[in-house]
Amino acid sequence: MKQHQKQCPECGGGLNQQAITHTQPWGEKLYRFENVPAFVCTQCGHALFEAAVSQEMDNIIRGHRRPPKYEKVPVFSLEPQTKS
Numbered sequence: 542m543k544q545h546q547k548q549c550p551e552c553g554g555g556l557n558q559q560a561i562t563h564t565q566p567w568g569e570k571l572y573r574f575e576n577v578p579a580f581v582c583t584q585c586g587h588a589l590f591e592a593a594v595s596q597e598m599d600n601i602i603r604g605h606r607r608p609p610k611y612e613k614v615p616v617f618s619l620e621p622q623t624k625s
């Protein structure tokens with residue numbers, strides 16, 4: 542049995558257990574997971590996942606599982622505009 546970490550490794554703040562939306566970059570893609578159980582730092586917002594949760598997300602990505610819904614995420618690159 543592993544003990545939960547009670548403190549944020551980044552700032553030492555307290556952790557709140559809550560479900561979050563997590564965006565996981567993978568190669569050139571982004572995978573979004575909703576309702577992910579996480580421990581979120583009350584001070585800096587750093588999110589920690591239990592090993593089993595990380596593993597599950599890993600399995601989903603590697604297994605190319607078909608998601609219940611699909612959102613395309615637009616990516617913009619800001620470039621200086623040339624004035625006319």
Ligand SMILES: [Zn+2]
Nearest residue numbers: 549552582585
């Ligand atoms: Zn923190």
